[in-house]
Amino acid sequence: xxxxxxxxxxxxxxxxxxxxxxxxxxxxxxxxxxxxxxxxxxxxxxxxxxxxxxxxxxxxxxxxxxxxxxxxxxxxxxxxxxxxxxxxxxxxxxxxxxxxxxxxxxxxx
Amino acid sequence: xxxxxxxxxxxxxxxxxxxxxxxxxxxxxxxxxxxxxxxxxxxxxxxxxxxxxxxxxxxxxxxxxxxxxxxxxxxxxxxxxxxxxxxxxxxxxxxxxxxxxxxxxxxxxxxxxxxxxxxxxxxxxxxxxxxxxxxxxxxxxxxxxxxxxxxxxxxxxxxxxxxxxxxxxxxxxxxxxxxxxxxxxxxxxxxxxxxxxxxxxxxxxxxxxxxxxxxxxxxxxxxxxxxxxxxxxxxxxxxxxxxxxxxxxxxxxxxxxxxxxxxxxxxxxxxxxxxxxxxxxxxxxxxxxxxxxxxxx
Numbered sequence: 001x002x003x004x005x006x007x008x009x010x011x012x013x014x015x016x017x018x019x020x021x022x023x024x025x026x027x028x029x030x031x032x033x034x035x036x037x038x039x040x041x042x043x044x045x046x047x048x049x050x051x052x053x054x055x056x057x058x059x060x061x062x063x064x065x066x067x068x069x070x071x072x073x074x075x076x077x078x079x080x081x082x083x084x085x086x087x088x089x090x091x092x093x094x095x096x097x098x099x100x101x102x103x104x105x106x107x108x109x
Numbered sequence: 110x111x112x113x114x115x116x117x118x119x120x121x122x123x124x125x126x127x128x129x130x131x132x133x134x135x136x137x138x139x140x141x142x143x144x145x146x147x148x149x150x151x152x153x154x155x156x157x158x159x160x161x162x163x164x165x166x167x168x169x170x171x172x173x174x175x176x177x178x179x180x181x182x183x184x185x186x187x188x189x190x191x192x193x194x195x196x197x198x199x200x201x202x203x204x205x206x207x208x209x210x211x212x213x214x215x216x217x218x219x220x221x222x223x224x225x226x227x228x229x230x231x232x233x234x235x236x237x238x239x240x241x242x243x244x245x246x247x248x249x250x251x252x253x254x255x256x257x258x259x260x261x262x263x264x265x266x267x268x269x270x271x272x273x274x275x276x277x278x279x280x281x282x283x284x285x286x287x288x289x290x291x292x293x294x295x296x297x298x299x300x301x302x303x304x305x306x307x308x309x310x311x312x313x314x315x316x317x318x319x320x321x322x323x324x325x326x327x328x329x330x331x332x333x334x335x336x337x338x339x340x341x342x343x344x345x346x347x348x349x350x351x352x353x354x355x356x357x358x359x360x361x362x363x364x365x366x367x368x369x370x371x372x373x374x375x376x377x378x379x380x381x382x383x384x385x386x387x388x389x390x391x392x393x394x395x396x397x398x399x400x401x402x403x404x405x406x
Contacts, residue, residue: 028136029143046167047137047144055133077136 004043013045013053014062015096018081018089021063025080027070028054054079062088112159113141115405116321119228120169133172141166159325227317234323234401237309238330241397244305249389251298254291256382260375261287267371318404331398341391348384352377 020026020034028050035045057063062085068078081089117138124130141162148158229237265284269277311317319327356373363369 027143028140029147032140032144033147044165046165046171047140048167048169048171050140051133051137052171054136055129074139076139 006049009043010049012092012096013049014057015089015092016045017050017053017057017079018062018085018092021079021081022086022089025066025078027076027078031079057085060088061085110142110145112321112325113145113162114138115324116163116166117141119318119320123169124173156325163322227311229317229319229323229401229404231320231323231326234319234327237312237401238327238394238397240305240309241400242393244302245390245393245396247298247302247305249386251295251302252389253382253386254295254298256385257378258288258291258295260378261285261291263375263378264371267367267375270370271367312400312404319401324402324405327398327401331395331402334394334398338391338395341387345384345387345389345391348380348387352380352384355380 016035017031020031020038026034028047032045032047032050035043054063054065058065058079061082063079063081065077065079067075069075117134121130121134124133144162145158148161149155153161261284262281263284265281265287268284269280272280355376356369359369359373
């Protein structure tokens with residue numbers, strides 16, 4: 001089966017994560033599970049990649065993290081999108097539209 | 110889960126021991142734990158779950174960039190003016206995370222501080238197992254040879270009883286020659302056996318650990334061999350105990366002096382030799398496994 005190339009998708013991991021955080025704050029495994037579900041098993045994000053993305057996003061002020069106890073008593077780090085994160089997400093969406101528009105001109109079936 | 114924990118510990122050893130690295134490890138461990146629990150709940154066996162997690166895991170290089178970036182770059186606090194949504198302020202603690210302190214880089218060497226840690230792969234562990242097994246086999250054979258050696262003179266003198274003159278002396282001498290050859294062979298084998306083990310002496314220096322896949326493999330290998338170990342041990346003990354049966358049997362029903370004075374006593378040594386061989390070899394795989402597993406303890 002054709003696999004998704006991590007080089008290609010790398011630039012959009014941030015977009016994917018921000019999209020999922022727009023609805024509500026979430027934690028690492030839930031995010032990776034949602035990515036998997038929404039991509040219908042076509043994209044499995046690696047734990048290390050996900051964590052790198054979190055630190056990068058947090059460093060840039062697009063998300064913040066806080067610790068919260070889950071129902072089962074386990075303490076987890078939750079991530080929440082910030083206002084500048086929302087703005088960045090919009091920018092990335094526009095960027096993608098442009099990218100898609102350009103690349104598609106060079107794709108022939 | 111313990112396997113995964115070890116795997117992560119090993120992976121993070123190559124990173125400098127900073128707060129950032131520690132936080133990364135904790136966070137990734139937490140994600141992995143969630144995943145593991147869910148896989149187990151979905152009915153997957155422990156081994157399958159561990160295998161799946163490890164194959165789907167990224168590389169430490171993915172982290173090096175972002176962790177390195179944190180240490181080098183100036184860490185900016187997330188937007189101070191930002192307030193979390195009302196609904197989520199409940200239970201929120203310590204937001205936002207404080208800037209990461211850059212500490213003096215110290216590499217964790219596990220058991221030894223300055224020497225490089227040596228990671229043992231499945232292939233290496235397997236080679237060690239093979240060598241240990243072979244070395245044990247040689248040791249068993251060597252000891253058995255030494256034990257069997259006295260049968261030479263015993264049989265020699267028993268046979269020589271039936272001859273006179275030259276042939277009598279010839280068989281006696283032959284028995285003694287057998288004794289020396291068997292002892293020489295036995296000692297040779299024992300020395301060879303310990304030489305085979307020397308190649309792995311670096312394991313004793315305590316700077317090696319098994320990688321997690323190898324550890325899992327060795328654990329299974331040990332479990333597989335436990336029953337054959339007890340069988341061989343029991344067989345060896347039974348042989349040692351039974352070694353006196355022929356001599357008693359021939360003593361009671363003394364038909365020929367050749368049997369009661371030659372074959373009977375000689376069989377004590379032969380059967381004991383075989384018994385000792387089995388006893389020595391019974392734990393050849395499990396002992397090697399224990400030594401490897403001991404590295405990670």
